[in-house]
Amino acid sequence: xxxxxxxxxxxxxxxxxxxxxxxxxxxxxxxxxxxxxxxxxxxxxxxxxxxxxxxxxxxxxxxxxxxxxxxxxxxxxxxxxxxxxxxxxxxxxxxxxxxxxxxxxxxxxxxxxxxxxxxxxxxxxxxxxxxxxxxxxxxxxxxxxxxxxxxxxxxxxxxxxxxxxxxxxxxxxxxxxxxxxxxxxxxxxxxxxxxxxxxxxxxxxxxxxxxxxxxxxxxxxxxxxxxxxxxxxxxxxxxxxxxxxxxxxxxxxxxxxxxxxxxxxxxxxxxxxxxxxxxxxxxxxxxxxxxxxxxxx
Numbered sequence: 001x002x003x004x005x006x007x008x009x010x011x012x013x014x015x016x017x018x019x020x021x022x023x024x025x026x027x028x029x030x031x032x033x034x035x036x037x038x039x040x041x042x043x044x045x046x047x048x049x050x051x052x053x054x055x056x057x058x059x060x061x062x063x064x065x066x067x068x069x070x071x072x073x074x075x076x077x078x079x080x081x082x083x084x085x086x087x088x089x090x091x092x093x094x095x096x097x098x099x100x101x102x103x104x105x106x107x108x109x110x111x112x113x114x115x116x117x118x119x120x121x122x123x124x125x126x127x128x129x130x131x132x133x134x135x136x137x138x139x140x141x142x143x144x145x146x147x148x149x150x151x152x153x154x155x156x157x158x159x160x161x162x163x164x165x166x167x168x169x170x171x172x173x174x175x176x177x178x179x180x181x182x183x184x185x186x187x188x189x190x191x192x193x194x195x196x197x198x199x200x201x202x203x204x205x206x207x208x209x210x211x212x213x214x215x216x217x218x219x220x221x222x223x224x225x226x227x228x229x230x231x232x233x234x235x236x237x238x239x240x241x242x243x244x245x246x247x248x249x250x251x252x253x254x255x256x257x258x259x260x261x262x263x264x265x266x267x268x269x270x271x272x273x274x275x276x277x278x279x280x281x282x283x284x285x286x287x288x289x290x291x292x293x294x295x296x297x
Contacts, residue, residue: 048269055266058259066263074240075248075264078159082231082244083224086163090220094171095213099205101172102179103187116172119165127165128233131158154236159244162230167220174216175209182208211286218282222275226268 056063066072100106101113119127133139135152145152152158186208190200206213228246235242237251245268252261 051262051269052266055262062259063263066260071239072264075243075245079225079245082159082163083221085160086224087221089164090167090171097172098175098179101176103184116169119168124166124229128162128230131161131234153234158234159231162234163224163227166227166230167223170220171216174212178209178212215282218275218279225271
């Protein structure tokens with residue numbers, strides 16, 4: 001057997017062994033797919049379908065009556081208002097923090113990165129208690145707040161603060177790896193050409209991160225609307241004033257008003273599904289943009 005034939009046989013055998021080691025039988029693939037689909041159906045799809053089925057079990061009249069009741073309308077408005085305030089605040093902080101971490105080297109950079117991740121490791125209930133200890137009537141700033149007739153706990157400011165805390169990482173954590181991967185060359189070139197800081201951000205940085213930024217905003221908004229633990233601690237559960245939709249669902253369920261509880265829960269689920277659809281569209285558009293940019297280069 002010639003050397004060329006032996007060499008070809010060895011290479012072919014090695015490729016066969018590698019492919020055989022990495023290629024699973026068809027029944028293994030089907031089993032894994034079946035397990036994944038069963039898990040999805042049992043733990044995600046079935047509970048979600050149950051919420052909508054229970055919400056509509058007594059008919060559309062009862063369903064819409066539960067959603068148009070004054071306390072329900074107040075909870076819906078409050079949920080959207082808190083999210084409308086908290087998300088822009090986190091947008092400003094997230095972009096500033098991501099830009100600082102990704103584009104500059106400074107003392108305390110690692111500490112800032114760690115603090116951004118803090119809400120992921122701290123229980124939302126603990127976060128709410130922290131604000132109570134700071135701004136409650138017996139808290140550090142409680143006496144001053146009482147003297148100046150300004151309420152944070154059991155009022156809108158407390159809900160916003162708690163929501164901002166639990167949603168801090170979403171935008172920053174989405175942008176930091178994206179900005180680090182893009183590097184600093186474009187910004188440095190703009191500086192050489194005489195561009196100001198705002199010009200660099202609006203015309204260089206923002207176009208490069210717009211899809212990641214939008215993705216982070218969507219996740220932040222979804223988390224803000226669905227927050228329960230931290231908001232529950234600082235809200236006081238005052239009907240028509242400090243109850244967001246998740247808190248109102250709990251109150252209705254504890255009062256055995258199941259039809260109204262599932263109606264409000266279904267609306268919250270619809271908002272989550274709408275967020276998921278928007279997120280998928282943003283991901284698709286981002287991938288399309290990336291493919292177009294790669295083809296252009």
